[in-house]
Amino acid sequence: MIQLYKNGAWLINGTELVEDSPEAKAQIQQKYDKVVPGKEEAGKNTIAYSILQAHNTSDNMEDLKIKFDKLTSHDITFVGIIQTARASGLERFPIPYVLTNCHNSLCAVGGTINEDDHMFGLTCAKRYGGVYVPPHQAVIHQFAREMLAEGGKMILGSDSHTRYGALGTMAMGEGGPELVKQLLGRTYDIKRPEVVGVYLTGKPVPGVGPQDVALAIIGAVFESGYVKNKVMEFVGPGVENLSADYRIGIDVMTTETTCLSSIWKTDDKIKEFYEIHGRGGDFRELNPKEVAYYDGLVYVDLSQIRPMIAMPFHPSNTYTIEELNANLMDILEDVEKKAQISLDGKIPYTLKDKVKNGRLCVEQGIIAGCAGGGFENICDAADILRGASIGADAFTLSVYPASTPIYMELAKNGVLADLLQTGAVVKTAFCGPCFGAGDTPANNALSIRHSTRNFPNREGSKIQNGQISSVALMDARSIAATAANKGRLTPATEYAGEYRRPVYHFDGQIYENRVFDSKGKADSSVEIQFGPNIKDWPSMPKLTDNLLLKTVAEIHDPVTTTDELIPSGETSSYRSNPLKLAEFALSRKAPDYVGLAKEIQKAELAREQGENPVKAVPELEGVWSKIKEACPEADVENTGIGSTIFAVKPGDGSAREQAASCQKVLGGWANIANEYATKRYRSNLMNWGMLPFLIPEGKLPFRKGDFIFVPEIRKAVEEGSREVRALAVGETVTEFTLGLGEMTEDEREIILQGCLINYYRAK
The missing domain is CATH 3.30.499.10 (Aconitase, domain 3)
Structure with a gap:
């Protein structure tokens, strides 16, 4: 049914597969009478590479700086994004930005606050030159498929299921700060992702739908991380046996594999989709070149899939x-x-x-x-x-x-x-x-x-x-x-x-009648309509020379979802109010988290006001004495004090930035993990000025309630260090090492400044 290749794979003429081996190139040359490039060159023959190359603004295809063609958000993300961008100097939307209203559509919780958010979106679309899709008209991704997708283009959305690969659009779902960067003319900076081919053959039997194929793929790849943070490229003769709707149904679920993005080869069925929607000119035929190399391959026999x-x-x-x-x-x-x-x-x-x-x-x-x-x-x-x-x-x-x-x-x-x-x-x-x-x-x-x-x-x-x-x-x-x-x-x-x-x-008359489209023209005379629940972000301190962190939650589940970091459901109504929403942080997983985080935050607030943090939080007196014994050079005046959590693998699921920002507004300085479930959650942490610490599996020298002192953390970030010395302060003091992982220059600067808003203000 589904086979994962242990090695990479060569695709010849878009149909023939050869698993990589020392003899693979010679076999291909002999069988197909072709000049076979090396893996690096053949890797440039994928559809994904060509699209990334076309959108990369750097002169280095290993370190990408991507500018997207369009942006999309819905009504539990666009308020925070626009508020962040406004605080950072936004004057107009530089590229098409579509604001849909498909999450808080019912306006059923919190009185007027959901409709207030909608009116905020409408007036911002008018003021800054965007598109506003009213409630009940379309879910965010269907509107994007019908009206936004274009062959060979790229879309960035603040929803994790931003996937339009079946239509030839490489789309990515990220936390709101990544959209803010695009709104302010900056770039999406990543290492060039690996590309995994998804080779489809056969034809589904009657009764088997796209969700069946998607779940079979997810079940095969998720646990091993086979496609984690990679691009899935759908190829093979089986693609032609699937309608556009069927491909879309598989494609949207690729998010659950933890891949970065997806792209499909396109054909007449996709051309027909564009023509049906009155946008035939937006179609582009996409295929890998004659000899393409994939870093891995998922082989799917559609005829073997069952419900x-x-x-x-x-x-x-x-x-x-x-x-x-x-x-x-x-x-x-x-x-x-x-x-x-x-x-x-x-x-x-x-x-x-x-x-x-x-x-x-x-x-x-x-x-x-x-x-x-x-x-x-x-x-x-x-x-x-x-x-x-x-x-x-x-x-x-x-x-x-x-x-x-x-x-x-x-x-x-x-x-x-x-x-x-x-x-x-x-x-x-x-x-x-x-x-x-x-x-x-x-x-x-x-x-x-x-x-x-x-x-x-x-x-x-x-x-x-x-x-x-x-x-x-x-x-x-x-x-x-x-x-x-x-x-x-x-x-x-x-x-x-x-x-x-x-x-x-x-x-299309339905949208013409109801959707506000500025056609890219901003009108600065329009006053933004606020509501009492729409609040600005609280001030956030810069990274200090040292950090003293109290571990206020310890989670040993194999994976911690963003739903467990900040619940969905009715809490979504409060996403325009950072402090109100933060009251729900980890409420399903660690109900005492908020109280514990607030208690230690008192010390930091006192420090920022020039007062003695030990007086604000008396338990720090004994902790600080132990730290001074181990690090006589430690300075309480330039040591940020706050909270951290440990989770084995946090961040699976939604792109919601609030999974990180709620911790930040409660005084969080860092997460500590064995690994991060998704690239987007790790990015959310850094964009909110939080350190994405790493620690090897099974080596946890601290427990919930213990303090962690990290000396010279600012210096380590400035110098791009991959590791930093730390002290676990419990009954005894234990020295250990925290990993920082790889960061771009901008990510390091954002952490030093304390968050993305501070970073842009400093600019």
């Missing part, structure tokens, strides 16, 4: 539905054991009570968002459900088309009526079910969803309130087959009926 399910609580916890049904109790037992790691044993959790008459029964189905809400997904689901009923019991089914143009076409071609007749509910374009702000199931319920993630509490329940429900990810087709069986888990391959596959007609 998949990702069990709680991660998209990589995958099984075929057939395998699950055949080994039900054993697999559920394993899922429950894994769940207790994520839940810290804080709450009883079982799925075995879902088994009735030997079948797994679920209470809810959702087809939604950037992954599930596509036209073909919904039409195929409707075909499976046609003439059936979802029943009058606990099971419910909600469908969210990804844009109003899709919704209108479903109304015109009768699919909407087919769905409603079954008892399903069809709602407007909204991302809520994906992050816990819509269709929260009942306590102990299991929901099956064609959406992007199934982390704990991402469906809206709250462990801290004694609630638990969970999500399994599936394709829309198998969700429909399950719905037709009143909630009994059923793979869509059991459906023997016909898929009608109606033709899609895009009606």
Whole structure:
């Protein structure tokens, strides 16, 4: 089904594979009668390399300085981004910047604050020259597919699922500060990423959808980190057997592999997609050159993929539905054991009570968002459900088309009526079910969803309130087959009926009527409309000569998600208010974190005001005495005091910068980890002036409650040191080493200045 090459791979004429070996070049030359370049040169023949090269503003393809063509944000990120850019000197949007409103669309929490954010976005689009997409019109990524993507271009978005590779656009999801850099004319600075080929062959069998293919790939690559921070390039003859919608459905889920970005070869089906949307001129045919080299390869036989399910609580916890049904109790037992790691044993959790008459029964189905809400997904689901009923019991089914143009076409071609007749509910374009702000199931319920993630509490329940429900990810087709069986888990391959596959007609008049487009013209006379919840960032100190950090959280889960660092759901309403949002930091994982961080922050606030920090936090007296014994040169006046957390592998999941900024506004100076789950989370830390420390696995000389003294940290950052000396101060004082990892010159300067805002003010 899926094979990961142990070595790199050569692709010949876009179709033939040769795994790398000492004999590979000679074999290729003999078989294909071609002059074969070296790996380095052949690596430049990928689609990814050509696009990166076209957008690199440096004279060095090893150290990239990328300028993107367009930017996208939604309503739980754009306020903070624009506020940061305004504080740093923003005068106008230098490139197209689209502000969508698909996360806090319901305006259901906190009184006026969500709609205040929307009006802030509208007035900023007018003042600075942007595009504003009102609530319920489209989810961010569908609007980008329909209106923004272009062959060979690059888009940067402040949402982790910013992926438009199937349309020939290399897109990346990053934290807000990276968009701020683009708004201020700066660049996205990274080492040239490796490129991993994803070679598709064969054709999916009826009933297997894009989510099935995506989950199979995620399950194969996630744990090993095979594509982590790399570009996935989809090639091979199997691509031609997939429609544009199908490719899009696979592509959007590449985020869950932890890759940096994705790109696909393009053909007439993608050209047709652009033409349907009235943008035929934006198509560009993309293919690797005759002989291309990939740093790794994922071989996917589409004909062998079967309906998949990702069990709680991660998209990589995958099984075929057939395998699950055949080994039900054993697999559920394993899922429950894994769940207790994520839940810290804080709450009883079982799925075995879902088994009735030997079948797994679920209470809810959702087809939604950037992954599930596509036209073909919904039409195929409707075909499976046609003439059936979802029943009058606990099971419910909600469908969210990804844009109003899709919704209108479903109304015109009768699919909407087919769905409603079954008892399903069809709602407007909204991302809520994906992050816990819509269709929260009942306590102990299991929901099956064609959406992007199934982390704990991402469906809206709250462990801290004694609630638990969970999500399994599936394709829309198998969700429909399950719905037709009143909630009994059923793979869509059991459906023997016909898929009608109606033709899609895009009606752009909807957007012309409702979307504000400045056409790039800024109007400085427009006053920005604020609300009482929209607050400026608090002042943040520069990095001091030394640091004294209290460890206020210690997390030993294999992976810590951004949802656990700062919860999603209703907390999203407070993302325009840094201090209010910070009150929720780590609330699901370490409920005492906020209080502990605030307590030690008192010392730093006193120090900044010229007062004695020991008086503000008396426990520092004994700690400081031990530090002076070990480091007589230590200076309390130039030692920043604050908090840090340890987590094995933090940052999986969302691009949300608030996972880092909330720690910062509570006095955080650093994270300490064995590794960082994603490049974007590590970047978020540095953009907020926090040190991304590293420590080898299994070598932890401190525990929660201990202090860590890091002498001469400012000097180490200035000099680009890769390691720094540190002292763990507990019952005894233990010297150890913290890694700093590789940083660009700008990243070091941002940390020295204290955050990105300070950096730009200094400029």
